[in-house]
Amino acid sequence: MMKRLSRALGRSTSDPKVNQVSEVQPPVVQTNGVEVTTVQAAPAGPWILEERSIDATRPMRVVVIGSGISGIIASIRLRQRIGKLDLCVYEKNADIGGTWLENRYPGCACDIPAHTYQATFEPNKDWSTFYAAAPEIHNYWKRVSDKYGCEKHIQFKRQVVGATWDAAACKWKLQVKNTDSGEIFEDTCDVVVSASGALNEWKWPSIEGLHDFKGKLLHSACWDESYDYSGKRVAVIGNGSSGIQIVPGMLPKVTHLDHYIRGKTWLSPTFAREQIDKRNSELENFSFTPEEIEAFKKDHSVYQEFRKEIEKELQSVHGATLVGTPEQLGTTEFFTENMKRRLRRKPELADDLMPAFPPICRRLTPGPGYLEALTDDKVDVISSPIVKIVQDGVVTADGKHHPADAIVCATGFDTTFTPRFPITGENGLSLAKRWEETPENYLSLAVDGFPNYFICLGPNAALGEGNLLLLIEKEIDYVTFCLQKMQRDNIRAMQVRKEAVERFRRHCDQYFSRTVFSLECRSWYKGGSLNGRITALWPGSSLHAMKALAYPRWEDYTYEYVNDNPNGWIGDGWAEDERNKIINVDYLDDDQIDFPTAVIAKAMEHVKEHVNGVNSVNGRLPN
Known part of the structure; x- marks a missing residue:
């Protein structure tokens, strides 16, 4: 009977997909091409019934800047979770990896244990040492990129050199340079995700005579291999x-x-000191034996136990x-x-x-x-300040001349968070101007006046302790939640409220006033100053960051809707599958039903506690 009914009404699930005609002009509508006059005329006022299915996915073009760790994870998660996505990743280098591609100085390695410095969804059981070296880390992320097909969406040797918000179109207009030819071309997108990181703009130190040195001059971030x-x-x-x-x-x-x-x-002290003591090793960075690596591969529980042991210690500081x-x-x-x-x-x-x-x-x-x-007898530690560099060495304030064949400047990066290229938001406001006083933001990833612009590892995102990789993953998760909302609610632009940014800044300042980070010490956390505002760190632990980024507070944002219609999200009465003659009832599948078994368990526990309490009162031992 039902089968005959569905056929008679044209809703057979075996029918091929068709595009339902949905051009509606009140009070006359078209059904399968036939005009039908409605019995009840539409009420007066603007027409807010949007011609879209309630679950229709609006096409969205997203540009990710950078293919370091944040860019790779963004590429994976966006393609996993965002439908009708047109994704482009611009990378200024010739390969993925960011920090782990660019930094190749001797000894370059991760300074937290390798088994915690990896994607949660892609565990690596092959780390050769406790603190992995840069080439091994780069190879790991290269394998991750290859496995998930990231490079299909990456344009290498393409450097974003400008970004301007077009308020009328609700689009970002980008200027992108071909680093080989120098040619600059334009691109347009709905959303920009900046994944270029904070520590990627190296600079020479300001030392008199530095470039008069006749030997080899090297910088840690631009190493001549x-x-x-x-x-x-x-x-x-x-x-x-x-x-x-x-x-x-x-x-x-x-x-x-x-x-x-x-x-x-x-x-x-090194993390997991007991691992060193167990090996009777003087080395802080020990190597894993082939037998240990094989044990990790053979028995996942052995690997997980080791990994969780390190993670727990990392999260306990x-x-x-x-x-x-x-x-x-x-x-x-x-x-x-x-x-x-x-x-x-x-x-x-x-x-x-x-x-x-x-x-x-x-x-x-x-x-x-x-x-x-x-x-070591070959090393002299010199604390007297450098006065100048001469052709053959270094002169210090105590008047001594120290000859050198090579000078290595391990003097770091620009840590001011000043944008590396012009970024212009609403009303012509530049991000550099917005951050002229201090790089205030919201949850480290959004700035008022810059709609549809998200930052990975922006100001106040780094960690003084804990696991930074978890924070990166949670930031990307947060961005995917925002993009899903934009598609679900038919939003063309969203931006954080100015008052939310101001509250987060005030929160950070109050939080850090009680921490060791605010004490007098020169740190990149404060832009290299002794007593400046802490602009680099997250105001809490990495476990705290995971909770803060788990669920966006939508009330902290403002929205612009497609066709200026806030009601557009509810659509025109159709679901997308239904419109295409697919009636899916898998909501009745057991794996789709949220069985309230926990409620039963709690109820039984309550009964047991009550019975035990009665038995105790009556002088009987509880069961």
């Missing part, structure tokens, strides 16, 4: 994250190394960042003991290296092999 420094006298300037890795990385091949330290810094907590008060003694142990061959270095400010005020790094390298 063809240069052979074997048997050379080398000067390494800087003891930030890069310098801490370069010193032990170059040491085995050089005849002498002068290490210039501008500021003292803490080196943290947050208390030490808050001034006055027992964890924070104990860090100085703990870090001091660790550094003195590692400097025991030259204990006099401890006073030159350990600062007066408490640990974690600057970036937390274990620096595998660094302190041990400083105790």
